[in-house]
Amino acid sequence: MSDETAEVRIRPLQDTDLGDITGLDEKIAGEYRPDVWELRLGYYMRRDPDASLVAELDGAVVGFMLGEVRSGEFGLEEPTGWIEVMGVDPEVRGRSIGRRLAAAMLDYFRARGATTVRTLVDRDMEGIAQFFTALGFEPAGLTPFSKKLA
Amino acid sequence: MAIAKTHIPRKFHDAVLKWRDVFLPDYGFLMDNWDRHFPREPRFEACAYRELGICDEIECGDLKGRPKFTRAADLDPEQAGHLLGAIRAQASTEFGSIQQHRLTLARAQDEKDQVWILRMMAEELRHGYQMLHLLLDDDWSCVSDTSGEQMVEEILSMTTGSHVLGAFNIDFDSFVDNATFCALIDRVGKYQLEMQRISAYRPFAESMPPMLREEAFHLAAGVVPLRRWMERAALGSHYITSADIQKVINKWLPRGLEMFGDERGGGTNVRYGLKPMKNAEAQDLYYREVEKLVRDLNMRFVRARLPELKLREAEAVLDEVVAERKAVQGIRWEDLVHLPHKHFFRRRGVPAFELTGWEGEAFADVDLYLAHLSAHLPDAYRASSDFRDYGEKLREVAAGETTAAEAAREMPALRRVGGACPCSKSVRWVAGNGTAGGAAEGPAAV
Numbered sequence: 162m163s164d165e166t167a168e169v170r171i172r173p174l175q176d177t178d179l180g181d182i183t184g185l186d187e188k189i190a191g192e193y194r195p196d197v198w199e200l201r202l203g204y205y206m207r208r209d210p211d212a213s214l215v216a217e218l219d220g221a222v223v224g225f226m227l228g229e230v231r232s233g234e235f236g237l238e239e240p241t242g243w244i245e246v247m248g249v250d251p252e253v254r255g256r257s258i259g260r261r262l263a264a265a266m267l268d269y270f271r272a273r274g275a276t277t278v279r280t281l282v283d284r285d286m287e288g289i290a291q292f293f294t295a296l297g298f299e300p301a302g303l304t305p306f307s308k309k310l311a
Numbered sequence: 312m313a314i315a316k317t318h319i320p321r322k323f324h325d326a327v328l329k330w331r332d333v334f335l336p337d338y339g340f341l342m343d344n345w346d347r348h349f350p351r352e353p354r355f356e357a358c359a360y361r362e363l364g365i366c367d368e369i370e371c372g373d374l375k376g377r378p379k380f381t382r383a384a385d386l387d388p389e390q391a392g393h394l395l396g397a398i399r400a401q402a403s404t405e406f407g408s409i410q411q412h413r414l415t416l417a418r419a420q421d422e423k424d425q426v427w428i429l430r431m432m433a434e435e436l437r438h439g440y441q442m443l444h445l446l447l448d449d450d451w452s453c454v455s456d457t458s459g460e461q462m463v464e465e466i467l468s469m470t471t472g473s474h475v476l477g478a479f480n481i482d483f484d485s486f487v488d489n490a491t492f493c494a495l496i497d498r499v500g501k502y503q504l505e506m507q508r509i510s511a512y513r514p515f516a517e518s519m520p521p522m523l524r525e526e527a528f529h530l531a532a533g534v535v536p537l538r539r540w541m542e543r544a545a546l547g548s549h550y551i552t553s554a555d556i557q558k559v560i561n562k563w564l565p566r567g568l569e570m571f572g573d574e575r576g577g578g579t580n581v582r583y584g585l586k587p588m589k590n591a592e593a594q595d596l597y598y599r600e601v602e603k604l605v606r607d608l609n610m611r612f613v614r615a616r617l618p619e620l621k622l623r624e625a626e627a628v629l630d631e632v633v634a635e636r637k638a639v640q641g642i643r644w645e646d647l648v649h650l651p652h653k654h655f656f657r658r659r660g661v662p663a664f665e666l667t668g669w670e671g672e673a674f675a676d677v678d679l680y681l682a683h684l685s686a687h688l689p690d691a692y693r694a695s696s697d698f699r700d701y702g703e704k705l706r707e708v709a710a711g712e713t714t715a716a717e718a719a720r721e722m723p724a725l726r727r728v729g730g731a732c733p734c735s736k737s738v739r740w741v742a743g744n745g746t747a748g749g750a751a752e753g754p755a756a757v
Contacts (some may be wrong), residue, residue: 179607207528207531
């Protein structure tokens with residue numbers, strides 16, 4: 162159980178957060194996937210170590226948000242902040258951890274010259290869609306298309 | 312982010328490439344195979360990068376809020392002297408680590424591990440190049456009689472044994488050294504770069520963000536193999552054991568702690584706006600970060616050995632083994648890796664030449680202490696001149712023939728004995744008993 166008075170600290174992702182993030186994913190998804198997260202974290206840390214963030218509560222990692230500023234994707238030439246992966250410990254939900262992570266990431270994107278922030282949300286994940294809507298995100302004109310190759 | 316790319320003048324650029332041909336002979340192999348191993352990443356290039364758009368104002372110290380300096384001549388001479396020392400030491404470490412890694416690069420058991428280290432070596436070369444760029448792009452005559460050309464020549468002439476910082480003068484004995492060095496010593500480098508990114512000297516601050524991005528890969532080049540090895544050790548591998556890893560951690564962690572400089576120092580750098588933290592504060596953060604790394608490695612061991620456990624159960628097993636020092640579900644305390652005490656095997660800083668054991672226990676007898684060290688250090692390292700020199704100095708301190716402070720100062724000193732031709736090998740650095748160069752532990756020693 163979380164202590165309601167404990168302070169939340171947002172800081173840049175470190176390589177030593179891998180174990181904690183793997184653990185959070187296991188709590189959320191029920192699967193131990195250290196290799197998946199090792200690759201993912203390695204990618205974001207090499208691209209921009211300051212962009213991706215973790216949230217600490219009493220020194221324990223309770224949330225993370227991975228993203229970066231890029232230009233040129235899908236013909237979007239302007240610097241765009243992309244929020245790509247996030248997770249919050251189910252035991253501390255309701256403490257605005259995700260909102261604080263997003264606020265810090267958006268501040269960083271702004272400082273990096275991004276004028277827009279984008280993300281993609283699975284239609285079946287209503288909670289995530291509500292989360293971004295509450296942050297002021299709106300459905301964009303881009304529609305994802307996909308096709309199975311197998 | 313906007314990045315400016317530049318090159319140093321041709322003759323120095325060519326000198327770096329010549330240096331690369333000598334100390335990084337597998338560079339061609341790396342570039343030939345770059346797309347196979349790093350298909351999503353831009354190809355390596357020997358050049359200097361500067362990140363544009365960084366903070367304009369000095370961020371800490373007496374001059375906080377004033378514009379950052381763009382020329383060394385505008386700094387206070389003492390401030391410029393500290394800065395120059397930091398740049399030279401940084402350059403020395405970048406080139407120095409390549410010389411160390413090459414010794415055992417070929418001994419890697421996995422091609423991926425080997426290529427990652429090779430890429431890291433190339434990027435260290437670029438970091439060294441970046442520092443040479445800073446030395447050549449400004450006029451340092453306000454604080455040094457040595458010209459930029461001479462400084463470059465000196466740095467490119469250094470070899471293992473004559474580098475500014477202790478950790479870069481110790482030979483590697485196995486590929487476990489390559490990985491552990493990246494995980495522990497490059498982690499100190501990350502702290503230094505992170506602190507230097509707020510430097511009051513703008514060209515130095517602008518150099519740090521691109522280096523930090525590359526440094527993240529260097530840490531991974533160490534930590535990723537260590538994780539794999541702990542998993543293999545848990546499954547009874549004959550090729551790597553946690554005891555092997557522990558001994559190499561014991562070899563490097565004390566040197567890493569010392570790279571932050573004397574625990575009592577660092578205030579001058581903060582006052583000058585060159586770094587935001589004093590030495591002890593940064594060292595403590597580093598130690599706690601390594602503690603987290605050690606726990607991560609142990610969790611890998613537990614989860615590989617007991618894959619049926621859920622996260623909480625695995626954490627409980629690890630906590631019980633560590634706290635109770637007893638076997639739990641077949642995992643013993645000795646099967647895991649542990650963080651050596653901060654004062655263990657130290658030869659600089661507050662605990663220099665203390666007889667403090669691996670777990671913080673005090674020794675009263677030098678021979679017993681040396682036997683203790685021998686039991687906790689890699690066999691090959693025990694036979695090295697570095698360990699012998701430490702042991703001899705320890706005896707002198709214990710016998711009252713010298714003080715710990717004097718002994719700490721008597722690292723190999725650097726003395727220029729000849730040669731003036733840029734890019735030649737005509738400069739020699741010799742070990743001596745002076746205090747220049749080797750007296751302080753480099754960039755963090757203020």
